[in-house]
Amino acid sequence: MRRVLIFLMVVLAVFGFSKYTFYLVSHGGPADPFWAVVMKGLKDAGEKYGVETVYLGPEKYSLKEFIDLVNSAIARKPDGLIVTITNPVALDEPLRKAIKMGIPVVAINVPDTRPPEEAIPYLVYVGMDEYLAGVYAARRMLQEFTPKRAVIAIHEPGHAGLEARAKGIMDVLSEKNIPVEKLDITTDPTKALSIMKSYLMKHPDTDAIFTLGPLGAHPAIQLVEEEGLKGKVKIGAIDLTTKIIEAIKDGTVLFTIDQQQYLQGYLPVVFLYLYKEYGLIPHEKVLTGPSIVDKSNVDVVEKTVREGYR
Amino acid sequence: MIRFPLMKELGAIVGIVVFFILFSVLSDRFLSMDNLASIFTMASELGIVAIGITLLMISGEFDLSVGSVYAVVPMAMAILINKGQPDVIALIISLLLGASLGLLNGIVTLKTGIPSFITTLGTMMFWRGILLAVTGGFPIMLERNSRVLNIFGGSIAGGLRYSGVWFIILAIVFWIILERTRYGNWVFATGGNLGAAKALGIPTDRVKIVNFIISSLLAGLAGITTFGRFKIVDPTLGQGMELEAIASAVIGGTLLSGGFGSVLGTFIGAFMIGMVRSGLVLAGAPAYWYRAFIGVILIVAAIINARIRKKVAG
Numbered sequence: 176m177r178r179v180l181i182f183l184m185v186v187l188a189v190f191g192f193s194k195y196t197f198y199l200v201s202h203g204g205p206a207d208p209f210w211a212v213v214m215k216g217l218k219d220a221g222e223k224y225g226v227e228t229v230y231l232g233p234e235k236y237s238l239k240e241f242i243d244l245v246n247s248a249i250a251r252k253p254d255g256l257i258v259t260i261t262n263p264v265a266l267d268e269p270l271r272k273a274i275k276m277g278i279p280v281v282a283i284n285v286p287d288t289r290p291p292e293e294a295i296p297y298l299v300y301v302g303m304d305e306y307l308a309g310v311y312a313a314r315r316m317l318q319e320f321t322p323k324r325a326v327i328a329i330h331e332p333g334h335a336g337l338e339a340r341a342k343g344i345m346d347v348l349s350e351k352n353i354p355v356e357k358l359d360i361t362t363d364p365t366k367a368l369s370i371m372k373s374y375l376m377k378h379p380d381t382d383a384i385f386t387l388g389p390l391g392a393h394p395a396i397q398l399v400e401e402e403g404l405k406g407k408v409k410i411g412a413i414d415l416t417t418k419i420i421e422a423i424k425d426g427t428v429l430f431t432i433d434q435q436q437y438l439q440g441y442l443p444v445v446f447l448y449l450y451k452e453y454g455l456i457p458h459e460k461v462l463t464g465p466s467i468v469d470k471s472n473v474d475v476v477e478k479t480v481r482e483g484y485r
Numbered sequence: 486m487i488r489f490p491l492m493k494e495l496g497a498i499v500g501i502v503v504f505f506i507l508f509s510v511l512s513d514r515f516l517s518m519d520n521l522a523s524i525f526t527m528a529s530e531l532g533i534v535a536i537g538i539t540l541l542m543i544s545g546e547f548d549l550s551v552g553s554v555y556a557v558v559p560m561a562m563a564i565l566i567n568k569g570q571p572d573v574i575a576l577i578i579s580l581l582l583g584a585s586l587g588l589l590n591g592i593v594t595l596k597t598g599i600p601s602f603i604t605t606l607g608t609m610m611f612w613r614g615i616l617l618a619v620t621g622g623f624p625i626m627l628e629r630n631s632r633v634l635n636i637f638g639g640s641i642a643g644g645l646r647y648s649g650v651w652f653i654i655l656a657i658v659f660w661i662i663l664e665r666t667r668y669g670n671w672v673f674a675t676g677g678n679l680g681a682a683k684a685l686g687i688p689t690d691r692v693k694i695v696n697f698i699i700s701s702l703l704a705g706l707a708g709i710t711t712f713g714r715f716k717i718v719d720p721t722l723g724q725g726m727e728l729e730a731i732a733s734a735v736i737g738g739t740l741l742s743g744g745f746g747s748v749l750g751t752f753i754g755a756f757m758i759g760m761v762r763s764g765l766v767l768a769g770a771p772a773y774w775y776r777a778f779i780g781v782i783l784i785v786a787a788i789i790n791a792r793i794r795k796k797v798a799g
Contacts, residue, residue: 207621207622208621208622208623209622332772332773356772357772357773358766358772359772359773359775359776361725362719362721362724362725363723363725363726364711364714364715364719364722365526365527365530365711365714366527366759366762369524369526369527369759369762369763370762370763370766372523373520373523373762373766373767374766376514376517376519376520376767377512377514377766377767377768377769389624389719390719390721393624393715393717393719394715397714397715401640416623416624417626418624418626418717
């Protein structure tokens with residue numbers, strides 16, 4: 176069914192009235208709500224600028240299938256290719272080939288993290304910087320108050336993205352000489368809660384908990400509620416879920432960091448359109464996040480989540 | 486074989502006493518009621534899963550799918566309650582689902598003759614995949630309060646929770662079944678010497694299937710205790726739990742090859758893993774060393790248990 180749909184879209188693109196066809200290939204499948212938002216951005220921009228857009232992504236995460244999709248997108252010689260650099264080494268050859276063929280390539284969500292001379296020469300990266308997400312989380316916490324001691328709950332030690340977020344937080348807090356350390360809380364909520372509780376027993380002066388994803392935020396919220404620590408221990412989160420939004424509204428969580436992935440679908444279409452038309456393109460990277468969600472804007476954010484923009 | 490009281494569990498008992506003293510010295514907060522209750526809660530959910538695993542391992546089979554079942558069962562319950570089903574109906578249906586997942590593991594393993602390690606490795610991936618597909622990778626939140634869930638995950642007093650009560654009750658029940666009933670003897674015989682057990686007329690296939698069901702059912706029940714507390718099910722819930730449950734059983738003296746083991750030992754094993762996690766945090770050990778430490782304990786415990794077994798068996 177999906178193949179037929181894609182085929183129809185390609186036919187439409189070739190024989191339709193649209194001037195350009197842009198492909199977006201991502202490692203995330205259309206069933207993933209995160210990517211559903213990106214797809215909406217892509218579709219909205221396509222309609223606005225009168226270009227055909229095609230979204231391709233494996234149903235379930237699979238590097239091989241993802242690379243196959245990238246290759247099949249390139250084989251169709253689109254007017255623009257938008258792609259997540261999930262694995263720079265595996266993507267190196269197909270993307271360099273595409274660029275050589277004259278297909279403009281825009282990277283989204285995950286950049287090529289290798290040094291510039293080795294990196295794939297795509298036009299621009301549109302996405303969040305994980306390290307900056309940590310930096311902004313720490314700064315937002317400092318705006319509120321200066322913690323006596325902070326702890327970073329990391330649920331998957333060694334995960335490159337989470338470690339970069341943690342490093343961002345640590346760098347900012349260490350500069351202010353605030354004691355801060357990473358705590359391996361595992362992905363299990365019960366263990367996470369007990370481990371954080373033990374940490375608070377060991378260091379009762381801890382008044383700020385940073386969580387790096389929902390698997391840290393959810394047990395941290397539970398801990399603060401169960402132990403009646405609201406107001407005494409403040410939580411700063413990264414990523415958006417319904418539970419985190421509710422906790423921001425009732426004050427258990429101070430803020431969270433969002434990467435506004437709608438823009439990762441929308442902006443590349445705009446950029447590719449402007450590039451094809453006038454040769455204009457922003458330089459190096461365009462950051463869609465970190466964007467801070469706190470009490471001041473949580474209602475708007477909640478509404479846009481429901482409408483599929485976040 | 487001569488049965489010394491608590492001989493099977495000796496390694497685990499010695500271990501837990503050593504760590505108990507060690508952590509009490511290292512941190513003055515370790516012995517607080519609050520902390521012990523917190524450790525016990527952490528041990529309970531793992532322990533309930535590990536009791537089922539122990540039974541199954543003694544009868545000579547494995548279950549790697551418990552971590553996925555631990556998430557699938559509460560996820561089913563959450564969806565049913567959110568769809569407007571009464572709590573009790575949702576509870577019964579989801580527990581039945583848990584039991585049937587175990588039945589499936591058992592039937593596939595015994596009818597096809599493939600190792601249960603493979604069957605349950607497959608079902609572990611399969612159910613986790615279904616979970617991800619159904620939820621799209623996002624957590625499911627309970628949309629209304631549920632009193633039924635409270636008797637699984639609610640708190641009692643002094644930091645103790647109902648999950649702990651379930652853990653104690655289930656440990657006693659299955660200890661009695663294993664050590665004091667004919668069925669218990671069948672379990673040991675099935676895992677100890679399958680040929681001899683069959684020759685004696687023990688329905689070994691039925692024993693194994695029942696144990697597969699118990700293992701899945703307990704995993705699902707443990708998942709519901711977590712759900713009862715957090716009111717939210719992440720699709721990654723329970724990942725890696727199967728290995729930790731097996732670790733609890735092994736630390737408690739249960740043999741990977743079957744025929745030997747103890748529910749009491751598993752109870753202590755699960756408590757010990759929780760205690761070490763919490764104890765290391767309280768002692769101020771660097772955070773990234775916990776996992777390494779638990780790995781060492783597992784190996785040391787297995788060595789001690791093997792020595793004890795040799796002494797007992799002569």
